[in-house]
Amino acid sequence: MTFQPVIAGTGYAGWRFLSQTLPAQQQAFRESTVVANATTYFRANIGAVRTVDDLMADRRLLTVALGAFGLDDDIGNTAFIRKVLAEGTLSDDAFANRLSDNRYAAFSRELGFGDLGARTGLFFFADEMLSRYEARQFERAVGEQNGDMRLALNLGQALSEVTSEIPNPATQWFGVMGNPPLRSIFEKALGFPAGFGSIDIDQQREAFQDRALATFGTDKVADFAEPQLQERLIRLFLIRSEAADSNSYSSGATALALLRAAR
Secondary structure, eight states: OOOOOOOOSSHHHHHHHHHHHHHHHHHHHHHSHHHHHHHHHHHHHGGGOOSHHHHHTOHHHHHHHHHTTTOGGGTTOHHHHHHHHHHOSSSTTSGGGGSSOTHHHHHHHHHOTTTTSOOTTSTTHHHHHHHHHHHHHHHHHHHTTOHHHHHHHHHHHHHHHHHHHOOOGGGHHHHHHTSHHHHHHHHHHTTOOTTGGGSOHHHHHHHHHHHHHHHHSOOOGGGGGSHHHHHHHHHHHHHHHHHHHOSOSOHHHHHHHHHHHTO
């Protein structure tokens, strides 16, 4: 039987319940049959993988590897994934670096095939990948019931990856824009309209910085790793999202909720 997280309600109230029950729910998820079988197989076999061809030939291993980066839907795009892995990330014009979604570059870099060689034999590799996999798959299970909750669960990890991979604070907003789940949270929380992503990318960065500063008192991506600020971001995101999806809010109640969320 597929594990189903318990989601009690929607919006920020639902998020608070999920946060409070998260450790127990994650443990139950890890122990579920499907997840336990996948992680056991990966741990036992990934060390023997030395080439892109080795990984591509084993669908069970590839499923876990893709799932660790939230790229589950690409399991059938074999030529695409092979190119992402084979070209690596060391060259600026490598295929993964030219994709707008920076999760592909992170995926390629972690496997290492096209960079300095396979990292699959490193003693810590399986643990790192399975930690990612379990987190992303729990988020996916949550997302089957509530997509906003899935995005909120991913926020901390996504922010950490952006700030670690892009040391320069001045360009970290480009990393946010290149991570679709992360971008969705900031766009909604900061109240950007549909079509915002179609304007000039430098103008987008400036808009993100300006509105983040006005709303949260900072325009630095790294500051959102701070737990209280991160929670404020999640709260505003969920309130705006729920307000957009529901007709139960009066305009006055919505405005009041948004003002409280931004504090």
